[in-house]
Amino acid sequence: MTPLAQRRxxxxxxxxxxxxxxxxxxxxxxxxxxxxxVANDKPILMYHQDELWMPVLVDYSEKELGxxxxxxxxxxxxxxxxxxxxxxxxxxxPPIRFSYRTADMYxxxxxxxxxxxxxxxxxxxxxxxxxxxxxxxxRISVLFGLLLTIISASIGVAIGALQGYFGGVVDLLGQRVVxxxxxxxxxxxxxxxxxxxxxxxFWLLGCLAAFSWMxxxxxxxxxxxxxxxxxxxxAAKALGDNDxxxxxxxxxxxxxxxxxxxxxxxxxxxxxxxxxxxFLGFGLPAGSASLGELLNQGKRNLQAPWLGLTGFITVGVxxxxxxxxxxxxxxxxxxxxxISGSGFK
Numbered sequence: 001m002t003p004l005a006q007r008r009x010x011x012x013x014x015x016x017x018x019x020x021x022x023x024x025x026x027x028x029x030x031x032x033x034x035x036x037x038v039a040n041d042k043p044i045l046m047y048h049q050d051e052l053w054m055p056v057l058v059d060y061s062e063k064e065l066g067x068x069x070x071x072x073x074x075x076x077x078x079x080x081x082x083x084x085x086x087x088x089x090x091x092x093x094p095p096i097r098f099s100y101r102t103a104d105m106y107x108x109x110x111x112x113x114x115x116x117x118x119x120x121x122x123x124x125x126x127x128x129x130x131x132x133x134x135x136x137x138x139r140i141s142v143l144f145g146l147l148l149t150i151i152s153a154s155i156g157v158a159i160g161a162l163q164g165y166f167g168g169v170v171d172l173l174g175q176r177v178v179x180x181x182x183x184x185x186x187x188x189x190x191x192x193x194x195x196x197x198x199x200x201x202f203w204l205l206g207c208l209a210a211f212s213w214m215x216x217x218x219x220x221x222x223x224x225x226x227x228x229x230x231x232x233x234x235a236a237k238a239l240g241d242n243d244x245x246x247x248x249x250x251x252x253x254x255x256x257x258x259x260x261x262x263x264x265x266x267x268x269x270x271x272x273x274x275x276x277x278x279f280l281g282f283g284l285p286a287g288s289a290s291l292g293e294l295l296n297q298g299k300r301n302l303q304a305p306w307l308g309l310t311g312f313i314t315v316g317v318x319x320x321x322x323x324x325x326x327x328x329x330x331x332x333x334x335x336x337x338x339i340s341g342s343g344f345k
Contacts, residue, residue: 011332018328021321028318032139039096039132042075048089056094076102096120098129100136100289112297112304122306124297130310136289138314144205145270149263151209152270156216157252157259163217164224164255165247171221178217186211187276194282201284208273215266216259223255261333264326268319275315291315 013019037044042055062069065083073080084091104127107113111127121130163174190207236246277283278292291311298308
């Protein structure tokens, strides 16, 4: 690790708020990556007919377990439980015995159901476990935000690099395109498109990526305009190095330093956009695990405050952690910041 990278790492770890926020966020995201092993309506491991089965990874039919139907086994059904446990077998269940799409058939009352020992955060109006939908929705939101951030940053860096390096007509035309594109009403366009085409994960990703790259262009363009006339760039040109090699090897590393500080804020904006679209009903397909849909459930069921509070607290904590992480990265890359005994100054 270079001395500069070590200095930046030390600056970030010295910012206790950002460092702790990073670990909390990574822990929550790591748990959500294994959602099927945390919240599922299928056992993680099963012993039946003197064999080990893994229903969490493989779909078994009821007939394979000794039943009569060729349909996928419903392990929560007392009949299927008796097929396995009645013959001396056993099932190892995840901590939450419901998936995001599982409607509890044994609620014992009308849905939505208040939190209890069976449903730790209650259920929604379809009888689906709120905590299970929260875990799966957290994973989808973060993965969507990460993919959108990578795509948007790649497009923004490429366009900003071309504008800043070549300048002149390329820069002038590029700036006009960016100004026109940034003036378009993004949310209205997405709502219109969603009424024409049925939205999906990758459809929404592509649409939002088409409008999310502009925040990176300005800072990358400025860095390229500043460094394109430096001595080492001129020396590379004099030695016959081509433009692509100069951009990638000599100028881009300096520009990426400034661009990296924007990534956590782009990530938080991407998650907010997906949540807003899901809340308005123009996001992921119906039935998908979504934080926006959970907030919409809270709006539709004011008599069930646990739905709205769960969604609000989750989104608020997630975005707060990302903002703290972004501030820490920004300060770590700021050469004017120095480390003191109590932190930055």
